[in-house]
Amino acid sequence: MATVTYQNATRIYPGSTTPAVDSLSLEIGDGEFLVLVGPSGCGKSTSLRMLAGLEDVDSGAIFIDQRDVTNLPPKSRDIAMVFQNYALYPHMTVYENMAFALKLRKTPKAQIDAAVKSAAKLLQLEEYLNRKPKALSGGQRQRVAMGRAIVRKPQVFLMDEPLSNLDAKLRVQTRSQIATLQAQLGTTTVYVTHDQIEAMTMGHRVAVLLDGILQQVDTPRALYDNPGNVFVAGFIGSPAMNIKTVPVTDAGADFAGMVLPLTREQVAAAKAGEGNGTVTVGFRPEDSDLVSQSEGGMPILVDLVEELGSDAYVYGHVSLSGADERFVVRTDGRTTPHMGETVYVKPRTGHHHAFHAVTGVRI
Numbered sequence: 518m519a520t521v522t523y524q525n526a527t528r529i530y531p532g533s534t535t536p537a538v539d540s541l542s543l544e545i546g547d548g549e550f551l552v553l554v555g556p557s558g559c560g561k562s563t564s565l566r567m568l569a570g571l572e573d574v575d576s577g578a579i580f581i582d583q584r585d586v587t588n589l590p591p592k593s594r595d596i597a598m599v600f601q602n603y604a605l606y607p608h609m610t611v612y613e614n615m616a617f618a619l620k621l622r623k624t625p626k627a628q629i630d631a632a633v634k635s636a637a638k639l640l641q642l643e644e645y646l647n648r649k650p651k652a653l654s655g656g657q658r659q660r661v662a663m664g665r666a667i668v669r670k671p672q673v674f675l676m677d678e679p680l681s682n683l684d685a686k687l688r689v690q691t692r693s694q695i696a697t698l699q700a701q702l703g704t705t706t707v708y709v710t711h712d713q714i715e716a717m718t719m720g721h722r723v724a725v726l727l728d729g730i731l732q733q734v735d736t737p738r739a740l741y742d743n744p745g746n747v748f749v750a751g752f753i754g755s756p757a758m759n760i761k762t763v764p765v766t767d768a769g770a771d772f773a774g775m776v777l778p779l780t781r782e783q784v785a786a787a788k789a790g791e792g793n794g795t796v797t798v799g800f801r802p803e804d805s806d807l808v809s810q811s812e813g814g815m816p817i818l819v820d821l822v823e824e825l826g827s828d829a830y831v832y833g834h835v836s837l838s839g840a841d842e843r844f845v846v847r848t849d850g851r852t853t854p855h856m857g858e859t860v861y862v863k864p865r866t867g868h869h870h871a872f873h874a875v876t877g878v879r880i
Contacts (some may be wrong), residue, residue, distance in 0.1 A: 520705070521579075524579070550706045554725055568581075613639075752797045765792075773816065807854070
């Protein structure tokens with residue numbers, strides 16, 4: 518087990534002037550499960566490959582257990598990587614795939630056998646040890662790839678979107694297995710995904726990237742409750758937070774007559790600079806209620822209702838500053854409105870978030 522440190526690590530691909538990863542500084546604790554998440558092209562896989570030694574570090578440094586590995590080859594870093602496409606040898610059995618790295622190290626046969634069988638038991642692969650990869654399902658192949666990493670007992674596990682090739686049900690099942698396994702082994706793990714639900718359910722901490730720049734790193738709960746900027750607010754949570762830029766008054770943010778209260782400090786911050794008297798405010802679908810007209814909600818014309826059994830998502834629009842803006846609200850699945858109906862939406866007290874209209878930073 519080990520700590521991992523990115524120290525202003527930057528990667529600029531040849532022919533490009535924009536860094537794929539820009540001055541990434543990040544501390545990952547011993548035994549921590551850290552998830553790198555963000556949209557396609559944000560630099561998360563590049564960050565992982567820099568740690569693995571598969572991409573050069575143009576400036577800055579990377580440390581594993583306080584040892585500078587910036588210029589070391591992958592084999593000298595004591596890491597094990599689990600890829601998206603499994604990368605199993607098709608002509609070898611499951612046993613041989615898992616044992617391969619230990620054979621290259623000339624590990625005694627008895628030790629190899631014990632390590633492979635122990636990992637197979639942990640991953641519930643004992644009955645498949647004599648099968649070839651083509652005789653396994655996608656989820657089983659992914660477990661074999663993990664088993665191959667486990668038997669090496671590396672200091673750090675690196676996982677690059679390992680579940681993206683699995684179907685939805687298997688993905689949910691396998692992510693819980695990976696999280697449980699990491700907790701049992703206690704090995705420092707860096708995990709890359711574009712799926713924020715995966716990130717929120719698996720990581721001890723989550724690092725959100727955009728355009729190669731680290732936006733925020735914190736626990737899943739802290740990211741959800743206190744997003745540091747508009748991007749993190751909109752990226753974390755499903756369905757996404759309702760985020761709109763609206764006029765600001767001394768009383769708060771004005772949503773078509775519904776005023777969301779802001780503190781004096783937030784109002785002052787919103788009016789300062791180039792915001793032109795506007796503020797960006799967000800509230801989550803699950804932190805909103807359908808209320809009666811007399812309770813002062815915002816009138817929404819219903820476009821669509823998604824019924825999910827116990828819950829339902831109501832999608833609708835309202836005219837704000839002359840433009841139609843869409844909103845989504847979670848409500849009780851047994852009392853849903855109809856398409857074309859006007860409903861009144863009101864965020865729960867204290868559950869809305871304010872951001873600077875120009876910089877996007879939380880205020």
